[in-house]
Amino acid sequence: MCPEGGEAREDCGSREEWTLLFWTSLAVIVPVILTLWCSAQRSKRKTYMKEFFRKSKHGWHYTDLFNKPTYCCVCSQHILHGAFCDCCGVCADEQCLRRADRSLPCKEIMAPSRPDGSTEHRWVRGNVPLASYCAVCKQQCGTQPKLCDLRCVWCQTTVHDDCMDGLADAETCDLGEFHSLIIPPHYLHLVNKLRRRHPDEFTKLGASCGRSWTPVLVLANTRSGNNMGEALLGEFRTLLNPVQVFDLSELTPSKALQLCTLLPPGRVRVLVCGGDGTVGWVLDAVDAMKLKDQDQFIPRVTILPLGTGNDLSNTLGWGAGYAGEIPVEQVLRNVLDAEVVKMDRWKVQVASKGVYFRKPKVLSMNNYFSVGPDALMALNFHAHREKTPSFFSSRIINKAVYFLYGTRDCLVQECKDLDKRIELELDGERVALPSLEGIIVCNIGYWGGGCRLWEGMGDEPCPPTRLDDGLLEVVGVFGSFHCAQIQVKLANPVRLGQAHTVRLVLKNSTMPMQVDGEPWAQGPCTITITHKTQTFMLYHSAEQTDDDDDESSTSDPERPQSCNF
Numbered sequence: 001m002c003p004e005g006g007e008a009r010e011d012c013g014s015r016e017e018w019t020l021l022f023w024t025s026l027a028v029i030v031p032v033i034l035t036l037w038c039s040a041q042r043s044k045r046k047t048y049m050k051e052f053f054r055k056s057k058h059g060w061h062y063t064d065l066f067n068k069p070t071y072c073c074v075c076s077q078h079i080l081h082g083a084f085c086d087c088c089g090v091c092a093d094e095q096c097l098r099r100a101d102r103s104l105p106c107k108e109i110m111a112p113s114r115p116d117g118s119t120e121h122r123w124v125r126g127n128v129p130l131a132s133y134c135a136v137c138k139q140q141c142g143t144q145p146k147l148c149d150l151r152c153v154w155c156q157t158t159v160h161d162d163c164m165d166g167l168a169d170a171e172t173c174d175l176g177e178f179h180s181l182i183i184p185p186h187y188l189h190l191v192n193k194l195r196r197r198h199p200d201e202f203t204k205l206g207a208s209c210g211r212s213w214t215p216v217l218v219l220a221n222t223r224s225g226n227n228m229g230e231a232l233l234g235e236f237r238t239l240l241n242p243v244q245v246f247d248l249s250e251l252t253p254s255k256a257l258q259l260c261t262l263l264p265p266g267r268v269r270v271l272v273c274g275g276d277g278t279v280g281w282v283l284d285a286v287d288a289m290k291l292k293d294q295d296q297f298i299p300r301v302t303i304l305p306l307g308t309g310n311d312l313s314n315t316l317g318w319g320a321g322y323a324g325e326i327p328v329e330q331v332l333r334n335v336l337d338a339e340v341v342k343m344d345r346w347k348v349q350v351a352s353k354g355v356y357f358r359k360p361k362v363l364s365m366n367n368y369f370s371v372g373p374d375a376l377m378a379l380n381f382h383a384h385r386e387k388t389p390s391f392f393s394s395r396i397i398n399k400a401v402y403f404l405y406g407t408r409d410c411l412v413q414e415c416k417d418l419d420k421r422i423e424l425e426l427d428g429e430r431v432a433l434p435s436l437e438g439i440i441v442c443n444i445g446y447w448g449g450g451c452r453l454w455e456g457m458g459d460e461p462c463p464p465t466r467l468d469d470g471l472l473e474v475v476g477v478f479g480s481f482h483c484a485q486i487q488v489k490l491a492n493p494v495r496l497g498q499a500h501t502v503r504l505v506l507k508n509s510t511m512p513m514q515v516d517g518e519p520w521a522q523g524p525c526t527i528t529i530t531h532k533t534q535t536f537m538l539y540h541s542a543e544q545t546d547d548d549d550d551e552s553s554t555s556d557p558e559r560p561q562s563c564n565f
């Protein structure tokens with residue numbers, strides 16, 4: 001009996017254990033399966049959306065949370081997440097997305113005008129910009145908690161639903177404030193119908209867009225400056241014709257610039273959103289147009305600087321770095337007001353010693369060439385940034401790290417006695433060097449992220465410089481500590497002279513060098529810097545920012561002479 005009873009109890013106990021095990025595993029496995037299933041669904045939905053967005057005529061973007069009260073353009077419901085088109089501003093939740101895509105047209109990039117040459121407004125209902133005012137009653141629009149009020153996707157006019165009947169110019173759209181920057185859909189329609197594509201024909205067609213028409217192409221590098229480029233692309237697509245806004249991560253500058261060859265020669269402006277490096281990339285593409293016999297289509301280049309310490313942009317009056325301080329509309333107004341200046345571009349040839357059969361390395365230079373401590377700083381910085389890119393995503397950390405490298409190398413003195421290892425020739429004449437550690441050759445007024453190198457500080461007179469004088473300014477520095485002192489305006493560099501051609505012979509040892517912030521280590525070689533081309537840039541007055549806001553930032557010594565084109 002007893003053993004039997006024990007067996008039964010044991011049996012009972014093991015069953016209890018099994019039940020416990022079952023429920024425990026159920027409690028663990030079910031959530032895991034659910035999570036896996038959800039994430040699989042999510043990624044499936046994402047790939048589906050991506051495919052859907054790619055095929056769509058709209059420029060859809062998905063967001064998990066809209067940054068302002070948003071209503072679905074199809075079902076009129078208030079929505080927290082969903083998709084929006086950054087060209088026409090239509091918003092929709094996931095359920096209504098397909099219907100929105102089918103039934104609501106996007107901003108048409110190419111369309112005929114009416115027989116009299118005018119075009120009509122293209123109204124989109126609801127989700128008007130936050131601080132927009134009615135063109136009729138001047139009261140704020142979009143204040144009611146529903147899908148209400150209208151905005152024209154071309155002229156950006158906003159009007160209340162009830163005021164629509166009172167709109168004076170309800171029939172014709174004049175493309176609004178930025179009409180002289182927008183490529184109107186009817187222009188492209190006419191170009192497309194042309195039988196003979198000749199520049200004169202474009203000029204004739206361009207006359208219909210007004211005498212002051214200077215269409216702008218926007219080329220944005222979405223990888224520059226904390227991914228600001230992505231948001232900027234959307235804002236420019238909203239304000240301009242989406243066809244004139246290019247993402248440089250999808251299309252090279254030379255492909256984007258081909259649009260210039262369909263526009264009236266001599267009128268096109270190109271706005272580059274990116275760092276000095278991106279500007280150099282675009283200017284190389286502009287030079288390539290000259291080689292393709294497209295001289296007459298060459299655009300005037302202007303800059304919206306992303307990232308920090310953009311000396312070229314700063315020299316041309318566009319500031320050292322843009323972080324959204326002024327609205328995009330103001331950026332376009334500045335482009336409208338800018339004047340055309342010419343700027344020299346240079347060719348840097350590096351012929352390594354003892355290598356006779358290989359072609360010398362050839363680089364383009366807009367900003368500066370240097371050998372010595374500042375190139376070493378750039379080289380160290382570059383090497384570390386490659387290793388830990390995430391650490392270098394902040395502007396402030398970048399600046400701090402850069403400064404640390406500078407001071408650390410005071411102790412190392414890797415560039416010691418440069419004057420004994422290098423020969424400098426300005427326009428064929430040998431220059432006697434004082435005891436130096438670095439030589440900097442400048443084309444533009446600013447160096448090292450907002451420092452006026454040639455003028456320096458104090459009132460000491462110096463030979464004048466211009467962006468288009470075909471001359472380079474050559475200075476020497478005593479070491480990295482001296483470099484740091486120059487950057488905080490406690491010292492001046494040694495002026496070595498100005499020249500049309502600069503030749504440097506590095507006799508022995510390896511030295512750090514850089515062209516426009518791109519550093520490398522270079523063995524014995526001969527470096528020749530000669531004039532390459534002149535390019536048309538746009539200059540914006542009174543926007544130059546020195547590192548600290550002292551009184552010198554209001555003066556304007558590097559102001560280039562504008563030319564009438």
Ligand SMILES: [Zn+2]
Pocket residue numbers: 072073074075076077092093095096
């Ligand atoms: Zn909906």
Ligand SMILES: [Zn+2]
Pocket residue numbers: 057058059085086087088089090105106107
């Ligand atoms: Zn759209």
Ligand SMILES: [Zn+2]
Pocket residue numbers: 120121122152153154155156157172173174175
């Ligand atoms: Zn309009």
Ligand SMILES: [Zn+2]
Pocket residue numbers: 134135136137138139159160163
């Ligand atoms: Zn109104």
